[in-house]
Every structure is written in C-alpha cells, then in structure tokens.
Amino acid sequence: MLDRLVGLTMLIAASTVFLYYSIWTLFMPFVDEDHPLHTLFPPRVWAIRIPVILILLFSTVVGSFVSVVMIRSNRRKALKAKAQKSQ
Structure with missing residues (x-):
C-alpha cells in the first residue's frame, strides 16, 4: 500500500x-x-x-558513485590476488 502511495506522489510531483x-x-x-x-x-x-545545473549535479553524483564502486572492486581483486600468491 505504501509503495503505491509513494508512486502516486512521485507521479503527481513529476x-x-x-x-x-x-x-x-x-x-x-x-x-x-x-x-x-x-x-x-x-x-x-x-x-x-536550472536544467544545466541539474544535469551537472546528476552526472557528478553518478560519476562519483561509479568511480567509488570501481575503486572498491579493484581493491578486492588486488587483495584476492595477494592472498592467492601468499598461499
């Protein structure tokens, strides 16, 4: 029920x-x-x-998120490779 209310609210706002x-x-x-x-x-x-500011803000947030995920993924791969070498 709550998800329908949230969806309806977002539809009305948009x-x-x-x-x-x-x-x-x-x-x-x-x-x-x-x-x-x-x-x-x-x-x-x-x-x-306003749209230019929103586009720049959105692309900055998305780019930051993607780069953080890529950095964390590379760290995990490096730790796995280091652990396999030490065994």
Missing part, C-alpha cells in the same frame, strides 16, 4: 514540475511582459540554467 516548466518555457514567451502571470515564474534565463 507531472506538476513538467507542466510548470512546459508552461514557463513554451507558453510564457507569448504572453505580454506586463501580464500578472509573469509574477509566477522566474526570469527566462533560469529556464536554461
């Missing part, structure tokens, strides 16, 4: 973010600058900055 970003980037350039709707959105330059 849909909300997608809808907000789509309106911001695709619809708002055609709305006049003095319209009150512009108060709900940050400046358009952030429509590019």
